[in-house]
Amino acid sequence: MLKAAFNALKNLFSTPATIDYPFEKSPKNKEARGLILFEEPKCIWCLKCEDVCPPGAIRFTQDRESFDYTYHYNPYLCIYCSECVRACPDSAVALSQCNELSPPTDDKNMNDNWFKIEKEAEESKIAVKELKKIKKEESS
Amino acid sequence: MQELLLILFLLPFFAAVGVLSVKRYAGIITFFTATFLMAASSLAYLSFESSFTLSLSYLSVPFLVTDLVLLGYFATIGYTSRNKKILFLSIVQAAFLFLLENFSSREGYDIVVDKLSLFMFLLINIVGSLILIYAVRYIKDETSDISKQAVFLAILTAFLGVMNLLVSVDNIEWLFLFFEMTTLASFWLIGFRDDAESQENARIALWMNQIGGVALLAAALVAKAELHTVYISEILTHGGETLILFTAFFAVAALIKGAQMPFSPWLLGAMAAPTPVSAILHSSTMVKIAPYFILKISPALAGTAVGGVIALIGAISFLVSAALALREENFKKILAYSTISLLGLMILTASLGTPLSVLACMLLILFHGVSKAMLFMCAGVLEKKYHIKSIESVEGLINKAPILTSLIILGFLSISLPPFGVFFAKWIVYEGGAGISGLIVTLLLFFIAVGSVALTLLYFKTVGRFVANDDTKSSKEDYSYLASPLILGMFLLGFSFFISPAIGGFFKENASFVVSSVVPISGDFWGITLPFGRLEFWHIVAAFLLLGVAPLLAAKIRLKGIDKVKPYSCGEKIETSAYSFYFDPAKNIEKVANTVSAALFLLIILLGALNL
């Protein structure tokens, strides 16, 4: 008990262990698994990342006319496991992970919008498939 | 003056006869008797000039006969109920009585009404009469048998007469008669409900009090044998050898009447009686015989070893019964324990015999009487109107019966915190006690300090149950019972506001009389001054506002426009319930305290015999 009291006294006269975070930045951790970055030009649209992502934080929607994919990523759904980065084929390396952590947001519609994107991702792909089928039949 | 005293002495008996003969008007007769008594006692106090004395020696023989009849009655009870103790004690008493007649005695004044008597009159008649009025209503709910009702009221009424006489007689033989009559009243009323339990409790009360009777007779014997006088005032002014032994026996009688440990069971058992009985006999008036006796002999006790031992017995009872009460859940039991406890404090203060402690004792006698009477009456209301006996069942009562609950809370506050009389008594004792150096007094102060917090713990634990608010919607409160308790409550509040002039005037005067010297205290409207401390008037006002007014206001005020929420329950929508705590102090504490006290009783006699 006396030791603890003595320790408390010692602490009183030494500098606190606290880092004054929002006012002074702590050194960046190089290894931190932060946000997933996507470089569109490199992507070969293999959709492996979408397939492998456990929570489904990467979603591709497809344009119903041009059949172009659009990449969607939700940092508030991502669990930062970096499976997608590992899944991205060596030939593309379109995905990478930086050590920047996701900032907080006050976008009240974030979750609702993502529900829409999820729905659209599924529906658009089915629609495109149908369209392609129709086109194939037309052409054949 | 004489006329007033005549009323006080005789009216109760006539009224009792009246009640018994015209049963139908029992209530009305009782009511008027009560009013007369109140008025008479107040007038008597106001018109007092000098001590009133009266010699009635021609009554000696009839009184002796009455004594014997009474003892014969007790003996029959003992015989029929096969209670050897009662039988034996009755025979011992009779033997002592005969012995007593062998000694000659001088003539003197049998009745002496002095300031102390008048002080007691006030308590007995005002509080007692209010209880009588309450009893009229109460007994109707207790039993539907009109003759039983009448008997009940008659005994209660007559009892007031007995008490009035008891605090006025100076002849110790007569004192014995009245002492035994209070025992008889106690016996009858405790057994009133006529079931096995009350009968048993009544018998316990009987034999324990009979021991007190024996002690009183012993005191008389000592006095008569050695000093050839039966007049207490004479014995006390005589001084010399026998005096201490006399006071020792006299004090033992008092302590037993005051249900000090180990004689407390009789008072606890007395809770089997109907509530007005508990109120009148076992809290406010009859048991006050104990401090009254001690006050009477306190000048002789001051500074003697016997006085110290008596104070110690009081101290033990004060602390231990307060602690024992913590395990009880029956409301009346709690009140009973607290009564024993405070009686202990009164006996302690009285036997210290210093001017300040005597004043404190008188404060306690009066205010405890008022508060306890009120509390017991409220207990009766709880029992009869709400069918509540246990403090566990009172939750939400504050919604259903705010006035009643406020009175109960006020009652408890008034025996623990400023600005009420009991608090001032404690304060004076502390300051007065600290002024006397002496190890025994220091020891007593420890007892008082710990005992007071034990009592505070008890009171607030109980109050805690009463304020528990379960937010039920309230219906209209039934006021039919509340007249008497309300009057007492008003009295408490009113008096506490004017407490400092009262202490400086009324109490100082009376206490000065008892100790026959001037009490070193002064109190006027601006505060109370003791030799070592001072209480300002604004303290009283602040306390009055904080305790007397604010809680009542709080019970009435409804904050408007503020949202109500449910209490926190960890996010769950569950009903939680929290009942009270019960502390069972170490199992053998009661036994130890009883043994120690019993030993101290013997020590009193021993020291008395040794004249210390």
Add this chain to the structure above:
Amino acid sequence: MKKTIHIPIGSQHISLLEPVRFSFECENETIIKVEADVGYVHRGVELACTTKFKFKQVGYVVARVCGLCAIVHSTCYTLGIEELMGIEVPKRASYLRLIANELDRIHSHLLCLSHTAENAGYEALFMRIMKDRELVMEVQEAMTGNRIQFDYVSIGGVNKDMNSELEGVIRNKLGLLHQKVAEIKELFDNNWSLSLKYKNVGVITKEMAYRSSLLGPIARASGVNFDVRNDSDYLPYSELGFKSITMEGGDIHSRNMVRLFELFESIRLIETALDGMPEGEIAAKVRGTPEGESYMRVEAPRGECFYYLKASKGQYLDRVRIKTPTFGSVPGMIEALKGSNYADVPAIIASFDPCLSCTAR
């Protein structure tokens, strides 16, 4: 008719980090009856692992069964799958897994100790342990990239390699930690007020421990020498000379002591592992699909963590059964709470180090 006091704790309560509900019937503050509800965190992981996620993803999902010993879950699952697929894991990967597992044990034990201290009303000790715990958190972050939820283990091996710089960091910080833990141990041993709170409180006897199949530090504090690291070769513990720690008291104090000694043991294990770290690959190639049944156990900070896997050559498994340490110790906890004082409840609960998130899944 004296009535009891009904005290609820939870699901939200300052002394609980996780939702669990106890409800106590007390006389004064002595507990005479306990009820427990442990199902608040049930999310449905077992079903999702067989329907929603492919077997390669499941490792990351089961890690989210619990944040405290996420690595244990992923290790246990991965070991099971590797058994089903017959994958030989490189030795270096095994060593790295062991280090990660032991780091996790260190941070979890420290958290438990600090939480027990806080719940005993000793805020300063809580702060002190949490401060020292940051050392191991930094190590974990440097090693795996995240302070909690390492996602370090993947089927066939591990995700990140170790380099000499990192090794230096680990040795350095663990050395410092060793010293701090020694100081903390002295505090737990010699503080008069803590001994009032801990000694002979919440006692579990040896018989009770056996009968209720208790596990982990709780069983070991009651004198039962049961440690999966002894009873299984899932990671190279015997190579590193692992010794399990038992105490006899069975009270909160013994549990704390077991944890403190295990901290020393873990630090030692990590240091020996670093010394003898084999060179080589950190992951084996993964081919094919799992088939068959596997029973796999791993010693989590709180005791034995058990996985039953069943697969029949598909991307999705047939059955994933997770048995977690806390689930098995709930009956023991209820026994220990009965008859104790309510004032000790938070400390007793914390000394069991309950993890409801894996209990309910």
Add this chain to the structure above:
Amino acid sequence: MSWLLTLLAPILGGFLYGIERKLTARMQSRKGPPILQPFFDLFKLADKRPMVVHSYHAFMGIIHFVAAWVALSVLFFGGDLLVAIFFHLLSTSLLIVAGYSVKSTYSRLGATRELIAIAALEPILILTAISFYLHTGSFEVSKILTAPTSIFTSVLGFLALLIALPGLLKKSPFDAAEAHQEIVGGVEIEFSGFFYDTVYAAKWLDMLFVFTLVFLFGGSSFVVGGALAVFAFFVVLLADNSTARVRYCDMVRLLYSLAFVLAGANIILGVVL
């Protein structure tokens, strides 16, 4: 002077509390809140939407604050020490009544524990007052403050008060009445917003009250008194930071077997010598 002190009491108390929080944080090697933090809390709480469990409860909270202030003012105006102690008791009992009045287990448990704490602490306070009398010849604070310092003659009494201090201030090891981890603050739990403000500020006043008592040991020498108060302040902080909370029964046992005995011995010594 008395008027000024009394009026400023809440502000002084707030500062004291702020300093205490800061020092506690530093003792735990944290940076800690700013010293004005208690006032920030106070103003913030006043800005919350008011809500009550029932009016009686909320109102009692306010009266508790007033009573605590009155108790303090009795001291500051040089009144009778025993009276001040009884007002202190009165203010606590009002809070207890409030705690009992709501149908919440934690609140009631807190109230009961508070009562038990009083039962353990009040006799010690009273004995302390008596020891002041024995050494200065008066119960009046104004007289005590002109008498020579009594610390040397009543060291035991001072020690007793020192042991009781954590209980009076609800600090570890004697903080069972407030025990956050067990009963979430006990009697305070059902207060919110402005009504919690009153209870919160009453705590500051209590603190000031207690340290004023310690100050009295200095008698006419204000330097000694101040030094004693600062010393006591640090001792309490250190105890808070090096002990766990003991059970309420242990607390009562400890206080009686240590503090009460010491205070008693002090008085007996005073009587004998």
Add this chain to the structure above:
Amino acid sequence: MKTTKELVTLHEIRGAIEGFYDPQIWHFVCINGLFENDELEIQWCFAKIGVKDEWKVFYAKAPGDALLPSLADIMPTARMYEGELRDLLDANFENSVKGMFIELDGLEAPLRIKR
């Protein structure tokens, strides 16, 4: 790894485990349940204390709605697993009640769902 699996019938299970289980030697790991081909398979798993990787598994097959014996008197912890399987697998153990994990208005027997 030595895993001994022993098939028992529902009637035999109590006797088998009573005769076998000594808590000082065997650690009771858990009760496991599967639902395959409209049939319940319940496994009582034990592991030997102090011996490397030695398992003993008793298993019994039963129709989906069979009343299963409760072994809570032999192994107090079994009560927990029985309650859990009651919720997740709708395995009808004696004396077990629903609702440990899943709200009464929640999904019934999720583990019987096939993907």
Add this chain to the structure above:
Amino acid sequence: MIQEFLKKFRKKSPWLLHYNAGSCNGCDIEILACLAPKYDLERLGVRNTGNPKQSDIFLVTGPVTMRSRERLVELYTQMPEPKVVVACGSCTCTGGVFRGMYNAEDGIDRYIPVDVYIGGCAPHPEQIIDGIVKALEILETKTKEIEQPKKLMGKITENDGQTDKTKMAGSL
């Protein structure tokens, strides 16, 4: 005037209420770490009160399991306004890895309005601090109007049978 004056202090004394609505407790540990010496939230005036009635910031973790729903809403309604809700961790924002599981409800904003979302599966203490600082800005703009929980999406029965289902563990 007084209102304006008092408003300034909201920012300086935010008291926390933490509720775990079914998280993996990773986030909860990080919240503890925020209170610990290294990040010491108390320097911002934060206190972890554990009492909804005295809190300003409702810090929730976990995706809301079926059984936590009522508790979440109950605690939310017991907090006096002005108050802000901070969703801490990916699964609290959107359900995270538990998204779509049968007993989890895909984020707390299905039940109560969320003011700040903090991402990260096990968000770093610095992320949590950032989130709280952001919440403080929002707190300043709030009024004392009563904020209602959102319409309950899932079915909630009046009596969710808490009593009998817990008996099984309790009677052990």
